[in-house]
Amino acid sequence: MRLKRRAVSTSIVRPLITLTTDFGLADAYVATMKAALLREAPDARLIDVTHQVPRHDILCGSITLARAIDGFPPGTLHLAVIDPGVGTSRRILVAEINRQIVVCPDNGLITWSWRTHGGGEVRELTWRPRKASDVFHGRDIMAPAIGMIACGANLDELSRPIENPILLDIAPAPRENKQGQIIHIDHFGNATTNIAHDALRAHIMRGVKVKGRNVGKLKKTYWDVAPGKPLALIGSSGLLEIAVRDGSAASDLKLRVGDPVKIDLAVS
Amino acid sequence: MRLKRRAVSTSIVRPLITLTTDFGLADAYVATMKAALLREAPDARLIDVTHQVPRHDILCGSITLARAIDGFPPGTLHLAVIDPGVGTSRRILVAEINRQIVVCPDNGLITWSWRTHGGGEVRELTWRPRKASDVFHGRDIMAPAIGMIACGANLDELSRPIENPILLDIAPAPRENKQGQIIHIDHFGNATTNIAHDALRAHIMRGVKVKGRNVGKLKKTYWDVAPGKPLALIGSSGLLEIAVRDGSAASDLKLRVGDPVKIDLAVS
Amino acid sequence: MRLKRRAVSTSIVRPLITLTTDFGLADAYVATMKAALLREAPDARLIDVTHQVPRHDILCGSITLARAIDGFPPGTLHLAVIDPGVGTSRRILVAEINRQIVVCPDNGLITWSWRTHGGGEVRELTWRPRKASDVFHGRDIMAPAIGMIACGANLDELSRPIENPILLDIAPAPRENKQGQIIHIDHFGNATTNIAHDALRAHIMRGVKVKGRNVGKLKKTYWDVAPGKPLALIGSSGLLEIAVRDGSAASDLKLRVGDPVKIDLAVS
Numbered sequence: 152m153r154l155k156r157r158a159v160s161t162s163i164v165r166p167l168i169t170l171t172t173d174f175g176l177a178d179a180y181v182a183t184m185k186a187a188l189l190r191e192a193p194d195a196r197l198i199d200v201t202h203q204v205p206r207h208d209i210l211c212g213s214i215t216l217a218r219a220i221d222g223f224p225p226g227t228l229h230l231a232v233i234d235p236g237v238g239t240s241r242r243i244l245v246a247e248i249n250r251q252i253v254v255c256p257d258n259g260l261i262t263w264s265w266r267t268h269g270g271g272e273v274r275e276l277t278w279r280p281r282k283a284s285d286v287f288h289g290r291d292i293m294a295p296a297i298g299m300i301a302c303g304a305n306l307d308e309l310s311r312p313i314e315n316p317i318l319l320d321i322a323p324a325p326r327e328n329k330q331g332q333i334i335h336i337d338h339f340g341n342a343t344t345n346i347a348h349d350a351l352r353a354h355i356m357r358g359v360k361v362k363g364r365n366v367g368k369l370k371k372t373y374w375d376v377a378p379g380k381p382l383a384l385i386g387s388s389g390l391l392e393i394a395v396r397d398g399s400a401a402s403d404l405k406l407r408v409g410d411p412v413k414i415d416l417a418v419s
Numbered sequence: 420m421r422l423k424r425r426a427v428s429t430s431i432v433r434p435l436i437t438l439t440t441d442f443g444l445a446d447a448y449v450a451t452m453k454a455a456l457l458r459e460a461p462d463a464r465l466i467d468v469t470h471q472v473p474r475h476d477i478l479c480g481s482i483t484l485a486r487a488i489d490g491f492p493p494g495t496l497h498l499a500v501i502d503p504g505v506g507t508s509r510r511i512l513v514a515e516i517n518r519q520i521v522v523c524p525d526n527g528l529i530t531w532s533w534r535t536h537g538g539g540e541v542r543e544l545t546w547r548p549r550k551a552s553d554v555f556h557g558r559d560i561m562a563p564a565i566g567m568i569a570c571g572a573n574l575d576e577l578s579r580p581i582e583n584p585i586l587l588d589i590a591p592a593p594r595e596n597k598q599g600q601i602i603h604i605d606h607f608g609n610a611t612t613n614i615a616h617d618a619l620r621a622h623i624m625r626g627v628k629v630k631g632r633n634v635g636k637l638k639k640t641y642w643d644v645a646p647g648k649p650l651a652l653i654g655s656s657g658l659l660e661i662a663v664r665d666g667s668a669a670s671d672l673k674l675r676v677g678d679p680v681k682i683d684l685a686v687s
Numbered sequence: 688m689r690l691k692r693r694a695v696s697t698s699i700v701r702p703l704i705t706l707t708t709d710f711g712l713a714d715a716y717v718a719t720m721k722a723a724l725l726r727e728a729p730d731a732r733l734i735d736v737t738h739q740v741p742r743h744d745i746l747c748g749s750i751t752l753a754r755a756i757d758g759f760p761p762g763t764l765h766l767a768v769i770d771p772g773v774g775t776s777r778r779i780l781v782a783e784i785n786r787q788i789v790v791c792p793d794n795g796l797i798t799w800s801w802r803t804h805g806g807g808e809v810r811e812l813t814w815r816p817r818k819a820s821d822v823f824h825g826r827d828i829m830a831p832a833i834g835m836i837a838c839g840a841n842l843d844e845l846s847r848p849i850e851n852p853i854l855l856d857i858a859p860a861p862r863e864n865k866q867g868q869i870i871h872i873d874h875f876g877n878a879t880t881n882i883a884h885d886a887l888r889a890h891i892m893r894g895v896k897v898k899g900r901n902v903g904k905l906k907k908t909y910w911d912v913a914p915g916k917p918l919a920l921i922g923s924s925g926l927l928e929i930a931v932r933d934g935s936a937a938s939d940l941k942l943r944v945g946d947p948v949k950i951d952l953a954v955s
Binding site: 433435437439444464466467468469470471472483486487489490491492495605606607639640641642652653654655665 | 710711712713714715716717718719721722723725726729730742743771772773774775820821822823826827
Binding site: 174175176177178179180181182183185186187189190193194206207235236237238239284285286287290291 | 701703705707712732734735736737738739740751754755757758759760763873874875907908909910920921922923933
């Protein structure tokens with residue numbers, strides 16, 4: 152039996168805002184950024200995505216941000232601050248992707264969500280506070296800006312349209328391709344690839360090869376192999392994933408971001 | 420002088436929901452699970468218990484969940500996802516323990532709270548979403564379910580009563596026993612045992628022995644011994660604890676979960 | 688173009704409370720402390736500053752707490768629990784600093800905020816619950832107390848004025864000084880000193896010396912030096928900071944808290 156779903160509305164009085172950074176959890180940086188945000192949007196519901204993106208790792212931040220965008224409902228706002236170029240002339244973006252708003256430095260952070268959702272509307276944040284440090288624009292510029300946007304500020308007054316956000320040289324594997332690469336290693340050591348679920352459906356597979364090793368046909372769950380054995384399955388983000396049951400694919404198979412993954416097709 | 424306590428009511432409009440997982444804090448898993456929960460219960464107050472349960476460590480998750488249940492008021496809901504059997508036919512539980520609701524996989528996670536509160540009402544979650552991955556039931560099934568329950572969904576429509584949840588082979592030491600074991604090591608290296616405070620009251624103790632070493636009579640605070648010295652005291656959960664002042668009992672005394680602890684009684 | 692700021696008021700119905708502890712994130716300690724707080728102040732907005740202060744490191748806790756106080760608006764409350772003396776007769780403080788409230792053990796935790804804001808009103812918490820453990824006053828005493836204060840409890844009924852909070856032997860470098868010391872190492876390995884921005888303005892600097900090594904004139908951003916090179920700049924807290932671009936000053940320059948930092952002045 153299924154319950155009827157209640158209508159869910161994203162209330163403007165309690166905006167939902169996620170945070171993705173490389174600040175770590177040992178210092179007051181995250182809290183002071185939240186303080187700046189809450190000054191503008193006191194009723195915001197703040198959700199930490201992670202603050203443990205490896206320092207300056209824009210690719211990892213891009214994948215993680217995209218996961219958040221995929222998980223949250225329309226109207227959610229996302230603040231992502233991995234910002235090695237802070238204090239330079241690098242731009243700050245306000246992008247609309249998948250009916251959600253992203254505020255982040257223009258350094259490639261929006262790449263994965265941009266590519267998987269076929270782009271979006273992107274603007275440069277022109278608003279600046281009266282006073283900002285040269286070393287913490289997350290707190291001084293981006294947090295108040297996203298707070299104002301969450302409360303309904305006019306984007307035309309804060310920003311101007313641009314055409315060419317910086318994008319990393321990474322993309323979903325084209326459907327017709329028989330290979331891709333590892334784009335992310337998670338906490339469990341699972342290796343996510345850039346090969347989408349629906350791209351695989353078109354093929355009759357004999358197996359998946361990673362770094363020359365065949366890890367077998369696509370499985371449904373970890374339990375489809377014995378403990379300690381590698382497998383390929385569709386991860387929770389809908390992408391092909393290489394895992395080791397009760398183990399770490401990253402360390403057991405020595406996998407790294409960038410490693411090639413090959414789909415072995417049956418002759419059909 | 421003591422202040423009068425104001426009446427505190429658990430409001431159905433802002434349910435209190437805790438989260439205990441082994442997802443770690445580096446990925447978007449926790450955030451996307453919260454997103455799924457907030458779609459159903461947009462005004463929920465979410466409290467992270469921990470996301471650093473060691474991977475697949477159901478005993479540790481069980482102890483940690485029980486601490487949360489002991490700490491939160493009636494009406495609180497608890498989502499606990501340490502779920503090595505995800506994608507298999509393992510059941511999902513909705514349990515009422517100590518006037519609180521727990522949603523978790525049926526793999527032993529409710530053991531410690533179940534045993535210390537003399538059981539509870541336990542049901543199998545029968546509700547399933549139209550679409551769920553095979554690898555992330557925390558996000559796809561348990562989070563929306565607990566959100567619906569928090570908002571007052573009818574348990575009879577979501578679940579059915581069962582009698583026999585899976586329980587680990589661990590329990591509070593019986594009162595008449597003079598020994599127990601270590602069940603948990605915390606962040607400080609303190610070792611919690613399964614020997615309850617009130618069980619100790621019945622005895623006139625000469626000392627506490629752990630792995631053959633006498634750590635003396637029961638102390639009240641860490642300051643009752645010199646820095647670096649071991650002691651036995653009642654921890655914040657009301658259980659006998661082995662600690663080292665300004666040190667780590669776990670590493671200094673080489674203690675592990677499962678190690679025996681013996682109460683040395685005086686001849687009375 | 689700048690937006691007009693909306694009036695922001697700190698609502699008594701949704702008090703803003705931060706938390707700074709050395710509890711770590713692996714156990715239920717933080718959650719049970721929040722539970723105790725929320726029983727008194729169910730609508731509080733809780734912001735974690737950090738729970739990863741190194742165990743018993745009161746100086747680090749003091750600096751981190753001060754950062755939170757500097758970042759949050761008037762009316763914010765701060766609960767800081769690094770409490771090696773729990774269970775002894777050490778006092779618990781309720782201090783008003785910079786129009787914010789701090790509740791913490793009287794062990795030096797308020798030092799840095801006290802010194803940088805020229806002191807404040809300080810009281811001893813006299814309120815005690817009917818029942819408290821001897822090992823977790825954060826949960827049993829301080830959390831309910833700050834919850835009651837957040838909800839408007841009368842400070843005269845909970846506490847009494849005192850004059851002499853315990854202060855650590857550390858302070859901002861006097862303006863006329865040409866030297867100071869490292870007081871904090873952050874997650875990135877940046878080393879914060881006790882030399883304030885405005886103290887530096889008075890001088891014409893030739894360079895900054897740390898442990899005998901000249902790291903050059905004051906820079907504006909990390910990009911003012913080549914990758915891997917050390918620099919001195921004003922950090923986000925307004926204090927002189929020693930950093931290494933894309934690296935860790937702490938490990939690359941072997942810096943530690945307490946190390947001397949010297950300003951090399953030009954002959955003017």
